[in-house]
Amino acid sequence: MNKRKIDMLMKDCYELTVTALTIRKVEERLLELFSEGVLNGTIHTCIGQEWTGVAVANALQAGDTVFSNHRGHGHYIALTGDVYGLIAEIMGKDDGVCGGVGGSQHLHTENFFSNGIQGGMVPVAAGRALANALQGNNAISVVFIGDGTLGEGVIYETFNIASKWQLPLLVVLENNQYAQSTPTSLTLAGNIRDRVRGFGIEYIKCDTWDIAGLLDSAKEAVDCVRKNQKPVLLEIDTYRLKAHSKGDDLRDPVEISRYAGQDSINALLESDVPRVAETVNQIDSNIQQAITKAREATLCSFAPASNSVRQYQSVTWRTESFARQRIITSINLSLQSLLENNSKAVIIGEDIEAPYGGAFKATKDLSTLFPGRVKNTPISEGAITGVGIGLALSGFLPVVEIMFGDFMTLTFDQLLQHAGKFCEMYGKDLDVPLIIRTPMGGRRGYGPTHSQSLEKFFLGIPNLEVIAYNHRVSPALIFGNLCKTIRRPTLIIENKVLYTQHVDSTPMPGFRINISDELFPTVRISPSTGDPQVTLVCYGGMLAEVEIAAAAAFDENEILCEIICPSIINPLNAYPILESARKTRRLITVEEGPSIAALGSEVAARILEHSLPIAHYSRIGYDSTIPSSASRESRLITNAESIFERIVEIFK
Numbered sequence: 096m097n098k099r100k101i102d103m104l105m106k107d108c109y110e111l112t113v114t115a116l117t118i119r120k121v122e123e124r125l126l127e128l129f130s131e132g133v134l135n136g137t138i139h140t141c142i143g144q145e146w147t148g149v150a151v152a153n154a155l156q157a158g159d160t161v162f163s164n165h166r167g168h169g170h171y172i173a174l175t176g177d178v179y180g181l182i183a184e185i186m187g188k189d190d191g192v193c194g195g196v197g198g199s200q201h202l203h204t205e206n207f208f209s210n211g212i213q214g215g216m217v218p219v220a221a222g223r224a225l226a227n228a229l230q231g232n233n234a235i236s237v238v239f240i241g242d243g244t245l246g247e248g249v250i251y252e253t254f255n256i257a258s259k260w261q262l263p264l265l266v267v268l269e270n271n272q273y274a275q276s277t278p279t280s281l282t283l284a285g286n287i288r289d290r291v292r293g294f295g296i297e298y299i300k301c302d303t304w305d306i307a308g309l310l311d312s313a314k315e316a317v318d319c320v321r322k323n324q325k326p327v328l329l330e331i332d333t334y335r336l337k338a339h340s341k342g343d344d345l346r347d348p349v350e351i352s353r354y355a356g357q358d359s360i361n362a363l364l365e366s367d368v369p370r371v372a373e374t375v376n377q378i379d380s381n382i383q384q385a386i387t388k389a390r391e392a393t394l395c396s397f398a399p400a401s402n403s404v405r406q407y408q409s410v411t412w413r414t415e416s417f418a419r420q421r422i423i424t425s426i427n428l429s430l431q432s433l434l435e436n437n438s439k440a441v442i443i444g445e446d447i448e449a450p451y452g453g454a455f456k457a458t459k460d461l462s463t464l465f466p467g468r469v470k471n472t473p474i475s476e477g478a479i480t481g482v483g484i485g486l487a488l489s490g491f492l493p494v495v496e497i498m499f500g501d502f503m504t505l506t507f508d509q510l511l512q513h514a515g516k517f518c519e520m521y522g523k524d525l526d527v528p529l530i531i532r533t534p535m536g537g538r539r540g541y542g543p544t545h546s547q548s549l550e551k552f553f554l555g556i557p558n559l560e561v562i563a564y565n566h567r568v569s570p571a572l573i574f575g576n577l578c579k580t581i582r583r584p585t586l587i588i589e590n591k592v593l594y595t596q597h598v599d600s601t602p603m604p605g606f607r608i609n610i611s612d613e614l615f616p617t618v619r620i621s622p623s624t625g626d627p628q629v630t631l632v633c634y635g636g637m638l639a640e641v642e643i644a645a646a647a648a649f650d651e652n653e654i655l656c657e658i659i660c661p662s663i664i665n666p667l668n669a670y671p672i673l674e675s676a677r678k679t680r681r682l683i684t685v686e687e688g689p690s691i692a693a694l695g696s697e698v699a700a701r702i703l704e705h706s707l708p709i710a711h712y713s714r715i716g717y718d719s720t721i722p723s724s725a726s727r728e729s730r731l732i733t734n735a736e737s738i739f740e741r742i743v744e745i746f747k
């Protein structure tokens with residue numbers, strides 16, 4: 096490197112050079128600690144790429160947020176300067192920035208979030224950008240991705256949304272030419288600039304070999320996002336000088352040494368400039384102190400919150416009469432009430448604005464009443480869920496409508512790997528108040544891909560709560576209680592058949608109806624006289640069918656059934672179910688969806704865990720594709736008749 100360049104690094108931007116050198120030295124020490132067996136798992140170092148994070152962080156202001164990926168140590172140090180917090184984290188210590196829970200790939204402090212799922216943070220960053228735009232706070236959101244991540248679909252959904260909604264989002268693409276061992280030239284069709292411009296997104300390019308140019312481009316990109324309130328993609332050509340993670344490097348050594356020769360930090364370290372040596376000595380000494388301190392720190396004391404997922408809490412029962420109201424009206428009014436009472440509430444989803452008001456009219460007229468807070472989205476279930484998460488992390492209360500529950504499959508990654516994880520994996524009890532509403536269920540003739548009840552796939556996801564409305568408890572009560580208390584991402588299942596039914600407190604002849612004192616009440620329907628002989632457990636839209644079957648069993652066969660219908664199915668409070676099964680010793684779980692590994696299986700497991708002596712347990716549900724043909728569909732999907740037959744059968 097010539098003298099002019101060294102002067103630039105050691106004089107003009109000395110502080111930034113110190114940060115870049117610090118990142119290099121931390122990464123080198125981490126690799127050494129790895130070889131010594133001090134570190135657990137894996138790390139992805141950014142040796143050779145240090146200046147990307149330094150240049151971007153240099154251009155940011157207080158209040159901006161950075162979302163990062165698996166190769167995020169440099170981004171973190173550049174933004175926070177917190178060397179000790181990072182080292183202690185990777186060493187799995189309580190002192191780590193995430194208490195040793197997150198480790199290398201999952202770092203968080205106030206305005207920094209990283210995750211090891213490629214591409215998944217891009218919509219979350221867009222959600223933060225939307226929050227900034229809605230607040231008009233002039234802050235921007237930045238997300239780092241690698242070139243291999245250009246293969247992930249959710250990033251294009253997000254580019255589209257960010258461009259259409261003019262979000263202050265900066266995407267920093269660190270193009271180091273490889274994804275693990277695969278050259279990106281083998282996996283990337285077309286070219287990056289055209290892809291980005293195809294979305295109407297501003298594209299700026301620079302590299303890590305011209306540091307002055309990089310600093311200028313990073314500033315230009317950040318300023319452009321802030322000033323124009325529009326997304327920009329900054330592509331930074333760079334090269335990773337070490338292995339992808341620990342030692343898995345199959346690249347041509349000649350190529351590696353060519354790039355090593357171009358690297359400005361190598362050039363500085365090889366120079367004989369006295370100030371470089373002094374600076375590096377000081378950095379080494381600081382890092383050594385941090386390592387020594389981290390070695391002495393206590394090991395991660397994280398304890399999983401397993402008790403909360405297997406709830407067993409006694410309840411008391413009461414009667415409550417709800418005003419008779421169409422369920423879709425109750426849902427619509429509860430959304431309206433949320434928007435009226437909480438200025439941070441926003442609703443996003445496909446086709447939800449007026450005049451259409453959503454496929455089932457749940458958001459009818461709301462976009463007119465609350466302009467800008469009820470927004471139509473593209474058909475991008477994964478990205479809109481991520482955007483919702485970003486809003487939820489930014490003090491908003493987002494409600495995301497997924498048009499049909501069948502499409503929830505596309506949200507799975509965001510809910511499992513992002514929303515649910517954020518609550519816990521950063522070693523902090525982080526609030527992610529995201530509400531997802533979706534219609535599930537059949538009986539409308541929509542066939543194999545628009546009639547399913549897929550909620551079982553969302554049960555047991557750590558930190559994801561699942562509510563299912565039924566016709567005996569007003570959705571407005573449940574939704575109101577949820578909005579008042581929400582801290583965790585929550586999925587609300589709305590059985591389609593319910594939309595046309597009414598919230599109904601009409602007594603059933605021969606039965607008394609109670610609801611529990613829980614926040615999301617369980618419904619109990621018991622014989623008015625006599626001891627119940629069999630417990631029927633169901634939820635959501637199945638309650639109506641189960642009621643008909645129980646009434647018929649009483650009228651025609653004098654069999655006394657007790658129905659237990661929880662309104663929240665994850666985490667499931669097993670107490671009301673077990674309380675009933677203890678009396679009846681016979682239990683049938685009834686589901687509209689698949690019966691394998693579903694709520695019924697969970698109920699059966701709880702019964703075994705509590706060593707309840709049971710004379711009969713069986714489950715009802717379908718285990719096949721739902722046909723479009725009305726007659727075939729009604730034969731397949733659980734209904735009052737099939738439930739009645741099962742009840743009678745066990746008393747033969």
Ligand SMILES: Cc1ncc(C[n+]2csc(CCOP(=O)(O)OP(=O)(O)O)c2C)c(N)n1
Pocket residue numbers: 165166211212213214240241242243244245271273274275339
């Ligand atoms: C969704 C997902 N798929 C695969 C992986 C495994 N993985 C981790 S890093 C990586 C390569 C990523 O390449 P790139 O985006 O270019 O970033 P780089 O590693 O080069 O910084 C892969 C495949 C992952 N973490 N997440």
